[in-house]
Each structure stands twice: as structure tokens, then as C-alpha cells.
Amino acid sequence: MFDDFFIRALVAGIGIAFVTGPLGCFVVWRRLSYFGDTLSHSALLGVTMAYTFDLNIAISVFLISSVIALILIQLQKKTNLPGDALLGLLAHSSLAVGLVVIGFLTFIRFDIMGLLFGDILAVTTDDLLVIWTGGALILIVLKLIWKPLLASTVNYELAEAEGLNPDRAKAIFTILMAAVIAISIKMVGLLLITGMLIIPAAMARNISDSPQKMVLFSIIGGLLSVILGLYSSLEFNTSSGPSIIAAALILFILSLFKIKQSIKLKN
Amino acid sequence: MNSNNNILVKLNNAGFRQSEKWLVEGVSLTVEKGKIVTLIGPNGSGKSTTAKIALGIYKNIEGTVEKYTTKVGYVPQKISIDWTLPIRVYDFMLLTETIEDSAIDEALSLTGVIHLKNKNLGSLSGGEFQRVLIARAISKKPELLVLDEPVQGVDYTGEIALYELIKKISDTLNCGILLISHDLHMVMTATDHVVCLNGHVCCSGSPIDVAKNNEYKALFGEKASQILTTYEHKHDHVHSDEGEIKKN
Numbered sequence: 001m002f003d004d005f006f007i008r009a010l011v012a013g014i015g016i017a018f019v020t021g022p023l024g025c026f027v028v029w030r031r032l033s034y035f036g037d038t039l040s041h042s043a044l045l046g047v048t049m050a051y052t053f054d055l056n057i058a059i060s061v062f063l064i065s066s067v068i069a070l071i072l073i074q075l076q077k078k079t080n081l082p083g084d085a086l087l088g089l090l091a092h093s094s095l096a097v098g099l100v101v102i103g104f105l106t107f108i109r110f111d112i113m114g115l116l117f118g119d120i121l122a123v124t125t126d127d128l129l130v131i132w133t134g135g136a137l138i139l140i141v142l143k144l145i146w147k148p149l150l151a152s153t154v155n156y157e158l159a160e161a162e163g164l165n166p167d168r169a170k171a172i173f174t175i176l177m178a179a180v181i182a183i184s185i186k187m188v189g190l191l192l193i194t195g196m197l198i199i200p201a202a203m204a205r206n207i208s209d210s211p212q213k214m215v216l217f218s219i220i221g222g223l224l225s226v227i228l229g230l231y232s233s234l235e236f237n238t239s240s241g242p243s244i245i246a247a248a249l250i251l252f253i254l255s256l257f258k259i260k261q262s263i264k265l266k267n
Numbered sequence: 268m269n270s271n272n273n274i275l276v277k278l279n280n281a282g283f284r285q286s287e288k289w290l291v292e293g294v295s296l297t298v299e300k301g302k303i304v305t306l307i308g309p310n311g312s313g314k315s316t317t318a319k320i321a322l323g324i325y326k327n328i329e330g331t332v333e334k335y336t337t338k339v340g341y342v343p344q345k346i347s348i349d350w351t352l353p354i355r356v357y358d359f360m361l362l363t364e365t366i367e368d369s370a371i372d373e374a375l376s377l378t379g380v381i382h383l384k385n386k387n388l389g390s391l392s393g394g395e396f397q398r399v400l401i402a403r404a405i406s407k408k409p410e411l412l413v414l415d416e417p418v419q420g421v422d423y424t425g426e427i428a429l430y431e432l433i434k435k436i437s438d439t440l441n442c443g444i445l446l447i448s449h450d451l452h453m454v455m456t457a458t459d460h461v462v463c464l465n466g467h468v469c470c471s472g473s474p475i476d477v478a479k480n481n482e483y484k485a486l487f488g489e490k491a492s493q494i495l496t497t498y499e500h501k502h503d504h505v506h507s508d509e510g511e512i513k514k515n
Contacts, residue, residue: 029352151362153352161322161341161413162363208353209387 006234008128009120009187013226013244015131016184016196019138021219023180024201025211026173027194029153034084035072036194038091040181042068043190044098047115051108052101058130058182065178068094073174118189118241120233127186134183138176145169150211189241199248200225206255221251273299274335275411275443281320281330290316292329293467296460298411298443303434305446305454307477308464309486314447315344317464318413321445336411340404342397344415344447354388356380356399364407374406375399377432379425393420401429405436412436412444426450430457451487 027036046061053060068090075086102110114122142149145168151159152166159166181193188196200221201214208214229244236243275298282292291313298304298321306314319325320332322341348354360371375381378398383391391399401417414433418426430450434457437444448454454461455474462471463483470480477483 029349031351147363147365154348154354154359154362155343155346157319157322157324157343158341158346159363160324161319161343162339162407163337164363205351205353210353210355210358212358214353 005121005123006230008123008125009230009240010227012123012128012131012187013230013240014223015128015135016180016187017200017222017226018219019135019180020184020196021200021204021222022139022142022215023176024197024199024222025204025215025218026149026153027177027197028201028205032177033194033198034087034091036177036181036197038072038087038094039065039068039177040185040190040193041091042094042098043181043185043193044115045094045101046182047185047190048098048101048105051105051110056126056130057186058127058134061185062178062182065181066175069174069178113239114189115185116189116191116241117239118185118187118192118244120187120230120240122186131183134179138179138183141172142176145172149173187240188244189239192241192245195245195248196222196225199245199252203248203252203255206252207258221248224251272335273301274333275300276321276335276445277333278317278321279331279333281317281328281332283316283320283325283328289466291320291464291466294320294330294462294464295468296321296462296471298445300410300443301437301441302459303437303444303446303457304460304462305448305458306462306464307448307451307454307487308469312464313466314464315415317462318415318445318447322413336409338407338410340407340409340412342400342404342412342414342417344419346396346400348388350389355385356383356388356391357385359388359399360403360406362403366406370406370408374402377405378402378429394422394425397421398425398429401432405440408440408442410440410442412442414444415447416449417446418448418450433457 027033042065043061046064047057049055049064050057050060072086072090075081076083079086102112111119148159148164148166148169151164152169156166180197184193184196201218203221204214204217208217225244225248228247230240232238232247233240233243277297278294281294283290294317296304306317308314316325320328322339323332323334356375357371360366360374372381375384378401380395380398380402383395383399388396388399397418397420401414404412404414417433418429421429430453433444433446436442446458455478458474460471461474461477463469463477463480463486465486469482469486470477
């Protein structure tokens, strides 16, 4: 019934949703959505590097995003500029440099739209391997740092005082962010990855009363978004990324009705 | 190094400077098992800073901190829960350590908030939240308990009960407590050792010794010390209005 590429896209998208669900919750809790944008914009540089040196896209995006994250941390320590200005500086300059470099790579035919907004046709069986092994690793590491990360999200000093080493958890989380962007870039596109992180999590916030439940609903929301989005992408011949994000938005809007109800119940 | 193995944390001439301004300096104190050490002093005198130095939250400090325990419970002075994080009292109790449900219930009952167990943390009143904070800190049965104004916002009868609880915990768990409090009555009756701060250590000793101290009187007024004594002794310095120390 399905063409082979569609099954591949579906399996890839499901793998991605399992990872963006829990990470997206932390992005919302820690107010990191602009940080996610910065990392994903810098991913364009990673893509050009992959084409130039014939590397795996996910791996080179992961490396470049990690480097950008490190540069950001250094800039935060060494300059007096506010955090959002630094993020904007890095996000747009790395996007610009990436686009300029693409201009020089005349020997390769680029599908810019595919890079920016995702392309389900581009998912290969190798990508599935990267997404599922990478995704499993990300989730295992997140599980290991869950307690210190959550505790320091609630209160940094409490976590530090009671010996949980929040700085280490934060550094590891930054690397996980780079990794999730690396595995989802082909599918969702670099302009929309942050949407995949925060919209299902925002939807989940509306219907959860504990951190664990919010993670669970965020995963379910992501899965539904991927499945609905990909089917409509196939049906209406739209890009995969925007279709998935639009599906996530619809779920978010539906979740608002639940809030209304619970407010009514309280009154 | 630790000759007395009752010592939990020891500050040696410790201080902390933030952008060229000393928040507190030259603090030496020791918290031992089963003892309550109380920090008193006016606003901005470095009480919370001293507690954070003892806890290891501040890293680039002057002097040294020797810490002989990792089982620490902390009630911070101020904590705000972001609306974006849905978290119940129950989840909050498990924040830094996995503990048994029975221990959670016991701690929440001791501080009188067991009925709030499944409530969202953001929906609690100030006093209720303080009780939850104390319950969380004691439920992990710490060796060192650091309480930064633990009863702020708690009603009067609750305040007395909570201080009695703190005293009881120090006895039953044999844990050392570093307490920051404005309640001088509590300080005078339940504390083993008082450190009076005003950017540095003004005076320290047993509650009675401190109450007799002139600097204590200068900081808290005659009334505060009249409870106990009219004894006076000599001082080598006074404080100007700007908080500077002037030698006599």
C-alpha cells in the first residue's frame, strides 16, 4: 500500500518523536527555545561540511552544533552582551555563513528547501540506523541525568547544595540538544526543529500535572504529529517539516480546550 | 584532618566577594552533629551568603570550607516555581533523592501538610510552601540541615510548632543544623551556638554570651538583650552607618 520511502519516513519520524518529546519538555522548562533555534540554524554549516568532505550529515551536524554551543558558553563568560543578543548573533551569522558556503559549492546541487523544511524523500536506511541508535543513546543519557537536570531546573542552588552537580548535567544536556538536532534535521528541516521540540511539549503542559506525565504526553503528541503530518504530506504533496509542525499546532489548539474545562471545573 | 569526627562542616576564615564587593568575610564556624548553630544579623549582613558558602554553592571563596558529609538537606530562603513546570508536592519531595513513600508521608505529616501531597506546588500559599520545603529537607534524613529563614510566612502557632520540630529533629536524627533566623526568642532558647553577622562576625558564642554582647545590642537594640542580662564588656570597634568598621 505504501511506497517504501514513506515507510522509511514514518519509522524515522517515530524515532525522532520519542526523543524530541522529553528533550522538548526541558527546552520549555528551562526556556531554551531560542537556544534550540541557534543550534539548528548552525546545523546548515554542518550540512555543507558533510557534503564537502563526504561525511554523514547527522555526525557533522552534531559536531558543528556542539562547537557552536561551546562558543556560546565561552561568549557568555567573556562578554557583557545579554544572552538573547549572543544567541541571535550566533544563529544568524552561522545561517548566513552556511548559505554563503553553499554558494561556493557549485559542484553540488543543493535542495535548499529540503534542508530548511525537511524532505521525507531524503530519508535513507542509513539515516534510520543513525536516528534509532542515536535516539536510544540520547534517551539513555537523559535518563541518567534526569534527576540532577530536573532538580536544577526547579532550583539550581538546591541541586548544587544537595550534591547533584547541576553544571555537569547542564553541559551534558547541551550535547544532547546538538544530537537531537543532528538526527532530526533531514526529516523536520533546520528552520522547524525547535517547533518539533516545543509545540508537543507546550501541548503536554496544558494537560499534565507532573513532570513525568508531561514527558509522556509530549512523546504521544510528537508521535501523533509525525503520523498525521506525514500522511498529509503524502496526500497534499507538501514538505514534511511544515506538515508535521502544523499537525502539532492542531493538537496544541485542541489541548487549550482541556485548560478551559479545568478552569471551569475549578470555578 | 578531622580530629573530631562529630564535625560536619567547618568554615575557616571564609568570605565571598561578588564584583569587588565583599558580601561577607572572615567567617569561622563549626557545625557538629546534634548541635544547632544559628546565624543572626540585619538584612544584607551575609547570613544567606555564609550558608551558601557552607553548602558549597559559592565556589570562588576566600578561606576554606571543610565538609565531612554529603547527606545535606537545604531549605533556601527564596524559591520560585515556574508555571511551565507542572510539579506536585509529591514530585517535589523526590526532587534530589529517591525516598520511600512512607518517609514522604511521615515528613509531610510532621510539618502538617500531608493533605497537600497531590496538590500542585504552584497553588500553595507562602506558609504552606515553607512547610513543604522543610518536609522535603528532613525527609531525606540528612546529617547536615541548612535552614534559611525556614518559617517565613508561617502563622504564629505554626512557627512555634515548626521550631519545636526543628529542635526535635536535631535530637532524634542527631543531625547538625545551620539555622538562619530572625526569631530571637527561638535563637535564645534552642540554639547551642550563635554567630552574629554584619558583613563579618560581630560576636559569637553561647546565646547568653551573645545577648550580653554590646555589638549584639547595637544591632538588635537594648530590648533584645534585656531578656537575659545587663552585663557589658569592652569592644575594640564600632560600626559606622555605612557598615564600615572603626577601631576605637
